[in-house]
Amino acid sequence: MKHPFGFPLALPERGSRQRMPALHGQLRAAILDGRLKPGLRLPATRELAETLAVSRNTVVVAYDLLLGEGYIEARRGAGHFVADLAVRRGERHARGDVVTPDGRLAPYWRSFASLPAPMRTDGFAYDFRLGIPDSRGFPYDIWRRLSARALRNLSKAAPLYDLAQGRWPLRQAIAQHISFARAVSCDAEDVIVTSGAQQAFDLLARVLVTPGHTVVAVEDPGYPPLRAVFLTAGARVVGVPVDEEGLIVEQLPHDAHVIYVTPSHQFPLGVVMSPRRRVALLAFARARGALVIEDDYDSEFRYSPRPLDALQTLDRDDAVCYVGTFSKCLFPSLRLGYAVVPPWLRSAFAHAKHQADWHGDVLAQDTLAAFMAEGHLVRHVRHMRKVYAARRDVLLAALQRHGKHHMRVWASDAGLHLAAKLHAPTDVTALLRRAAASGINLECLSAYAMAGAAEEGLAFGFGMIEVERMDEGIARLMRAIA
16 A cells, blocks of 8 residues: 555555554554654645545544654644654653663663563564464454353442452363363362463462572473563572473482473473373472472364373372463463462462452453353364364475475474474574565574573474465475575
């Protein structure tokens, strides 16, 4: 779509209620990244509306929002102009500039000079990002109906704060679901609802870590956000290598108080912890009084007929805290997860949750409880398992067809991604740049490793890419490698 600014605008189809937010957001982004320079006169509202084939009111509201936010300014009789943000902000640092660490911050936080970057979603024809499910097949109509019913019920109830542990119907539904699907031994009393798995990790760090004393063992490579919350709490975080059987238990530090594992689908390598390693890990925890955090983040999607129980199923010593999430089987923005907490940990965990945010979103919890109780979750997971299984098979075939001379795929029959080890030493950073130039979005394994030697390899998510694009995307990637 052409218009007077000299760069394209992508607006939703006519009739969409998102046309004004899209116009406002894209103009704001263009001002912030310098494509629209300070002092530039913007087209008149009527002129821009005609050019974009939108209503004049859409442009007027978008300009008014930019005006109120300080991105543009109105000059009587002359029109609207892009504001000089440096002047308006009193010469403060521009977006993305490095800020000198402030001594008022705790030492750990001084390294974060800029705000977190938004996840880039544009410009990639072949999107192999990790951890993002395909929500296009989600039954939103059912969710809207259940949400409306939950809201009606809430309107009739007393306006009170709820339990930190979560809504009882949802805890019952979760206990029933994971007892059946994952053979997790629990009842509703053991379940505490959290704002995603990440909050569960944060709460565990709060109640388990004595700063400067607690040793936390994590998989390496592994999940960086988990490492971050324990480092923030003052723990000493130690990386433990992973091989084809999962975490190498023999290399655990003898003084580990907490051990974090992803046994059903190791992140990011995708391997499954072997039975002998599982027994050895639980024996280690029992002998040393350690807690094992089992992150079961995407095991709903298994593509092998062989059942695989959770590590918690084998636990007879209350040594495992099982953490799950609905981000992968439903959608990430739902921000609902849960922890199955051993009895000795339950009270402290619930009090930490209460201090953090009192309790989660009641409307979302009630909606999810009904969604699960009526069988919609099971049906949705069953449907998406078939979708993802087809994508996984095509991706494996493409990697074998085009990449067998360049990489070896780690064995994996679960989850939403595959990982592969490169045969030859490779400048992975340069490779990712070449891949991005070819429209390929993917990640390297070294991004998940701690300091020191990192696995040279790539990770391929298949939650966001269509089957039809996979073969060509992998072929282009191999040309970039070659």
